[in-house]
Amino acid sequence: MPDHTKSAQSNADRGLERHVDPDNPAGPMLKHPVDPSKRQKPSNSEPKRKPPASRRFPKGQKPMHAVEVAREMEIPEVVVPPLPGVFSAYGILLSDFRLDYGRSVLRPLEGSEETVEAAFAELERKAEEELSTSGMPETALMLRSLDLRYAGQSYEINVPYGENLRARFHRSHEARFGYASGDESLEVVNVRLAAVVRRDRPGPKLPEGKGGSEGSREVLFAGSRTPTPVLNGRPPPGTKRDGPLIVEEETATIVVDPGTSVSVDEQGCLRIRVS
Amino acid sequence: MDPVSLEVMKNAFTFVPEEMGQVLRRTSYSPNIKERMDASCAIFDARGRMVAQAEHIPVHLGSMPLAIRAIRDFLREPLEEEDQVILNDPYRGGSHLNDITLIRPVFWEDDLVGYTANKAHHADVGGIAPGSMPTGSRTLFEEGVVLSPQKFLLRGRMDPLVQERVRKGMRDPRERMGDLRAQVAANNTGDRRFRAYLTKYGRPAFEEFADEIMAYSERRVRRALRTAPDGTYEAEDQLDDDGVMEEPLPLRVRVKLEGDAVTVDFSGTAEMSPGNVNAPYAVTLSSVYYVLRTLTDPTAPPNQGCYRPIRIVVPEDSLLNPRKPAAVAAGNVETSQRIVDVLLKAFAEAFPDVVPAQSQGTMNNLLLGGRRGDGEFAYYETIGGGEGALPFRDGMSGVQTHMTNTLNTPVEALETSYPLRVEAYRLRPGSGGDGRFRGGLGIVRSVRFLGERGTVSLISERRRFPPRGIRGGSDGAPGRNSLLRDGTRLPLPSKTTMGIRKDDVIVVETPGGGGWGSPD
Numbered sequence: 001m002p003d004h005t006k007s008a009q010s011n012a013d014r015g016l017e018r019h020v021d022p023d024n025p026a027g028p029m030l031k032h033p034v035d036p037s038k039r040q041k042p043s044n045s046e047p048k049r050k051p052p053a054s055r056r057f058p059k060g061q062k063p064m065h066a067v068e069v070a071r072e073m074e075i076p077e078v079v080v081p082p083l084p085g086v087f088s089a090y091g092i093l094l095s096d097f098r099l100d101y102g103r104s105v106l107r108p109l110e111g112s113e114e115t116v117e118a119a120f121a122e123l124e125r126k127a128e129e130e131l132s133t134s135g136m137p138e139t140a141l142m143l144r145s146l147d148l149r150y151a152g153q154s155y156e157i158n159v160p161y162g163e164n165l166r167a168r169f170h171r172s173h174e175a176r177f178g179y180a181s182g183d184e185s186l187e188v189v190n191v192r193l194a195a196v197v198r199r200d201r202p203g204p205k206l207p208e209g210k211g212g213s214e215g216s217r218e219v220l221f222a223g224s225r226t227p228t229p230v231l232n233g234r235p236p237p238g239t240k241r242d243g244p245l246i247v248e249e250e251t252a253t254i255v256v257d258p259g260t261s262v263s264v265d266e267q268g269c270l271r272i273r274v275s
Numbered sequence: 276m277d278p279v280s281l282e283v284m285k286n287a288f289t290f291v292p293e294e295m296g297q298v299l300r301r302t303s304y305s306p307n308i309k310e311r312m313d314a315s316c317a318i319f320d321a322r323g324r325m326v327a328q329a330e331h332i333p334v335h336l337g338s339m340p341l342a343i344r345a346i347r348d349f350l351r352e353p354l355e356e357e358d359q360v361i362l363n364d365p366y367r368g369g370s371h372l373n374d375i376t377l378i379r380p381v382f383w384e385d386d387l388v389g390y391t392a393n394k395a396h397h398a399d400v401g402g403i404a405p406g407s408m409p410t411g412s413r414t415l416f417e418e419g420v421v422l423s424p425q426k427f428l429l430r431g432r433m434d435p436l437v438q439e440r441v442r443k444g445m446r447d448p449r450e451r452m453g454d455l456r457a458q459v460a461a462n463n464t465g466d467r468r469f470r471a472y473l474t475k476y477g478r479p480a481f482e483e484f485a486d487e488i489m490a491y492s493e494r495r496v497r498r499a500l501r502t503a504p505d506g507t508y509e510a511e512d513q514l515d516d517d518g519v520m521e522e523p524l525p526l527r528v529r530v531k532l533e534g535d536a537v538t539v540d541f542s543g544t545a546e547m548s549p550g551n552v553n554a555p556y557a558v559t560l561s562s563v564y565y566v567l568r569t570l571t572d573p574t575a576p577p578n579q580g581c582y583r584p585i586r587i588v589v590p591e592d593s594l595l596n597p598r599k600p601a602a603v604a605a606g607n608v609e610t611s612q613r614i615v616d617v618l619l620k621a622f623a624e625a626f627p628d629v630v631p632a633q634s635q636g637t638m639n640n641l642l643l644g645g646r647r648g649d650g651e652f653a654y655y656e657t658i659g660g661g662e663g664a665l666p667f668r669d670g671m672s673g674v675q676t677h678m679t680n681t682l683n684t685p686v687e688a689l690e691t692s693y694p695l696r697v698e699a700y701r702l703r704p705g706s707g708g709d710g711r712f713r714g715g716l717g718i719v720r721s722v723r724f725l726g727e728r729g730t731v732s733l734i735s736e737r738r739r740f741p742p743r744g745i746r747g748g749s750d751g752a753p754g755r756n757s758l759l760r761d762g763t764r765l766p767l768p769s770k771t772t773m774g775i776r777k778d779d780v781i782v783v784e785t786p787g788g789g790g791w792g793s794p795d
Contacts (some may be wrong), residue, residue, distance in 0.1 A: 152304035152453050154688070177302050178463045181456060 087253025304453030337560030340423030342368035348456035391465030399653035405644020632789030635660030645729025661788030670715030710748030710790020748790030
């Protein structure tokens, strides 16, 4: 919370004082929950596609306002995994091994089959060699794809190699930019190969929520102060509670808003039903 | 409206034209748009007032709003859902024929609530020379296909007659259509995003926001104007020539600063030229807006409100307010720079700690065309040069200055697309004016033509009168154009259209910026 005395001074300077209610200083900001992942990237990047999300997995500091964001995006359930604050790091340690290769071919897609197949063969040989010298199993999944564009453009879309290549490119272009040019010729710019070695993932031994002490605190939810239970540590699997509730953990603070409910599943994930 | 909501909505609605620009860039065909990003995008409210703009090219600033007004004044049929209007007529919302504007009306529950629009420079739009910026054009019709505001898409379907005019009248029709499709897609993206925000915030909030953001920008500009001393300031500058006669054309301005408003009066400037250096009113407007914006409050959100404190007087039939069908190809690119120069000269007294020495004052327009495969190609680029030194630092070298803000075409992209080879692209040592702070250096760019036969057009300035230093700073070096043929160097004038053949090399040396303050 900002220091009231200091912000009152600068707010007055900027004529903001009439908008700041000392009992609810963050009020106007809460009308616009800002999810850092929605902040627009600088204009060099691709226009964002809305990911097909039926659930959200908040990590890092996001569990604090995950419910508000879910409400805004009309997502019905929020799942908070164990160790949310370090979940990305944990995921990296568990993820599949992946080696990426590419070769530029820059030519019309029409008539390129031989060149493309030869390029894939070469990249696969390279991948097998690198896998074996790295001491990894040679049975990797070889994922082939092409960077395609309409002849005349300078930016490509990556499309998995296989049947109906053109149709799939037109669909991707349409999804991203709103249109496709069925009659225009295509160019293949790069041939790409990803060699993926799947790893076994035995059920991870995550810290089991054992629960801890329970306290209470007054919390401002949407402008009104509400006494809210505060749990020190994640409750055990099978727990079912209604909001408002705050769970304080080592790596995150999870806020369960009033009007929602939360349960803990067998894997130790908190599941917050938003609607 | 509380300041938090105003700021959040401002960022949301500013993102609409930004995203439009991304789509335009990523899907277009010509290097002009996908590499140089010679394009601008904006959104407007129902009254045709500009609410937000992605600030790509300053020379487009003033003309975008005039395009909306042109629709209201000249389009005969009413607008419908999924329509898109096309125009490039400099006398009806355009700037020069190459800049084609597409506008889509945004509907909400059957009402017109606003517009999305984008404007992009097409490498060629027909006319007597590839690139559509020929030296020697006297009327608009020699420069290319003139499109008065008309529907390009009717309820989402492309009008076959307009398409035909484009395909038959312009060079490299495949590239033209690819770019037009990109422009259509950019507007459609803008429309979707605009309506998504209307769903989120509601129409009344948007309308309140539009009024408030314009009032906010207006307040900021007025506040900055109040800090400058009241008074009348005059200045004069000139164009080297108009490509027809060898005489310079004077530009004169009288600026009156009074309290929180400013009047800019161009009376006394040369009359309309028989050549194509005439600057349509929209271009004059853009140039004035640009200067005022940089001098008053460059970070104020760009919208209609910024321009309310400004009154502009320019007589009819002036170089800066020509009458149809006067040719205007060079007005947009060269005369606009000179308007900036003369205005900055006038303002140098009122804002002494801010006004820089003169920058290169030209866009060094290079156009090349010829055969490619079964068809023709047309290529256009502008070349950077020296920025004028500022009161607190040296001018940057090799940059685009003032009314232009495009990127260059990377050598690799250029050589992949056209039968051209770049043989030199470097700075000109010693070309910046001396001073307490030195003017930036100009550029040397040499391009070899690898086709059999072709045409080159050059439109440039500051070949005769160099960019001036200020407050005791020295002038920058003037620019120079040459043709290397069979081992001989032939000097070229500042403005020319001529035939070239295989292995001819065009060499453009661009001006350096003026210095600031005495060198001692």
